Amino acid sequence: MTQRLVSHLRYAALAMPNFDEELEFFTQHWGLTETHRDGDTAYLAAEGSPEPYIVRLRRDDKRIDLVSFGTKDREDLLKLADKLRAEDVQFVHEPRELTQPGGGFGFRVFDGDGRVLEFSTEVTLRESRKIREREPIPVKLSHTVFNSANLNESAQWYVDHLDFTISDSLVLPDGSELMHFLRCNSTHHSIAIAKGPHHSLHHMSFEMRGIEEWMRGAGKILRAGTRMIWGPGRHNAGDNTFAYFLSPAKNTIEYTTELQILDEDTWHPSRLDISQLSTQDQWGTASEMSELIARESFNDIDKGLFVAPPV
Structure with missing residues (x-):
């Protein structure tokens, strides 16, 4: 079996000009929970997930801000950073303490097409719950x-x-x-x-x-x-x-x-x-x-x- 340094998908972050309309849709209809707001940036969690949030919405021109992945621990994260650096992958920032909700330690790079990818570990997880039978919200x-x-x-x-x-x-x-x-x-x-x-x-x-x-x-x-x-x-x-x-x-x-x-x-x-x-x-x-x-x-x-x- 392949031994990978990336362990799982964490969240996706998007920007759009109609921020208020999009936020209302995701919280009032789609079934996500707003857990933190910083001006025109909102962090939305799924009740069934321990991730601090699974979607980040921001008011700006329409774009993918980033997609975030986790690593098992700091050792794997630093190994991954060393690997990508040696392969001349372009960094947005080097490994550092993260200041977003949930904190953690991580870094960001551009993928081959120019999308921003974040890799993090030591994130403070939230208290999730089992989704009830017939409850129509995301896990x-x-x-x-x-x-x-x-x-x-x-x-x-x-x-x-x-x-x-x-x-x-x-x-x-x-x-x-x-x-x-x-x-x-x-x-x-x-x-x-x-x-x-x-x-x-x-x-x-x-x-x-x-x-x-x-x-x-x-x-x-x-x-x-x-x-x-x-x-x-x-x-x-x-x-x-x-x-x-x-x-x-x-x-x-x-x-x-x-x-x-x-x-x-x-x-x-x-x-x-x-x-x-x-x-x-x-x-x-x-x-x-x-x-x-x-x-x-x-x-x-x-x-x-x-x-x-x-x-």
Whole structure:
């Protein structure tokens, strides 16, 4: 089994001009809890996760501020920093004490496309709770997906520098790659990278307690007047359920559950033909994937590439 220095996904941080509208949606409808506010920056936790927060929202031009990952301890974090430095990865800042809610010790770098990645350890965790049966709120942040104009190069950066592993890939009938699912632990994917016209956020996904809670959550969001752009269904890659919506900032966000846990010693990645309907949706309940549906998640060009966020 691969011994990785990155242990898990922590949170995703986004900026958008309609901060108040986005914050209201995530707290009043999506099911996250605001735990800290610093002016025009809000920190949102999931009741089922011990992470201090799983989403950070900030008022600014629309962009991905950063995606944060954890390491097991300070020793692994410093080893990772040494590795990335030796590989000429560009640092935003060197390892230091962090001042954000939950504190910790960490550093930030730019990935190959210019997105900011944070790695941290010794974070003060919050008191989480078990999500109740039929409670339609997220347990945790499941995964984040990026659009990239350089799909294979973007994915290879995570393989080469962070020791992520490609779990499965989606391909077109001619064999050309459309999406790579990458893992940093036994969960099928913590990130994925999709082929797009530009670099941007494809979607953020939130894990629900189970099928019942996932369906009730999707119904709750529909009743709030938010449009479902694809779903409900069940993917082949990852074997997880999906229901995709557009937030007020026009970011695609997903409720999911039952994302596959792999036996890494025996798992072999598959190349799944997207033209096969069972690849798109095992159940056959979602609309067939089309160019129109795919376009919904192309999103706006990320304005934050190779620009460090102010917080």
